[in-house]
Amino acid sequence: MPGQYQSSNLNGQHHCFICLLLWVAVVIYMTGVWMLSSRGPSVTSYVDATGTPDFLWHLVLYGGLCLLATGAFGATWPTQETWVLSVQGAAMALGYSILDEIHQNFIPGRGTEAQDIAGNLAGVILAAALVALWQTLKTSRR
Numbered sequence: 001m002p003g004q005y006q007s008s009n010l011n012g013q014h015h016c017f018i019c020l021l022l023w024v025a026v027v028i029y030m031t032g033v034w035m036l037s038s039r040g041p042s043v044t045s046y047v048d049a050t051g052t053p054d055f056l057w058h059l060v061l062y063g064g065l066c067l068l069a070t071g072a073f074g075a076t077w078p079t080q081e082t083w084v085l086s087v088q089g090a091a092m093a094l095g096y097s098i099l100d101e102i103h104q105n106f107i108p109g110r111g112t113e114a115q116d117i118a119g120n121l122a123g124v125i126l127a128a129a130l131v132a133l134w135q136t137l138k139t140s141r142r
Contacts, residue, residue, distance in 0.1 A: 015075070022072035029068055030096055033061060037100050041109035058097075058119025059126065066093035066127035082135040086128040093124045 036043055047054050070089030074080070080088075097120035104110040 019072070019075045022068070022075050026065075026068050026072050026092075029065055033065070033096070033100060034103065037104050037110070038107055040107050044109070055115060055119040055122070058116050059123035061123065062093050062097050062120040063123030063127035065096065066090050066124045067131070069093055070127070070131055082131060086131045089131070090124045090128045093127070094121060097121075097124070 044054075047057055066089045068089075069092040070085050073088045073092075074082075074085045077085070097117065101112040101117055101120075105112050
């Protein structure tokens with residue numbers, strides 16, 4: 001029995017480490033987005049130079065944040081329903097995207113645009129839908 005307790009404790013420590021790692025990744029991702037938004041017009045010039053629509057950049061950026069946050073919530077509360085985790089990740093990503101758009105109002109050469117918020121929202125919805133689809137496929141294979 002003592003070995004079983006130690007094994008369980010080790011698994012608990014491993015789980016805590018994974019949770020911490022995922023939340024650190026979320027914070028690093030969010031910090032990167034904030035720093036990118038703080039760059040001013042150079043970011044806009046770079047996006048324009050790639051030829052990729054600005055909407056797509058927002059979709060991918062905030063979809064990625066939603067997926068990462070959903071994973072962190074899932075590691076923290078593994079018994080939660082997948083849809084609850086998706087909603088939590090989506091709410092976090094969307095809330096952060098709105099804060100970032102407000103932040104851009106204070107950066108010379110930047111501003112808040114409805115199209116950017118729409119791209120952020122589209123990315124969050126797409127990511128949440130992918131999580132739901134993945135869970136449905138995973139459940140149907142059992």
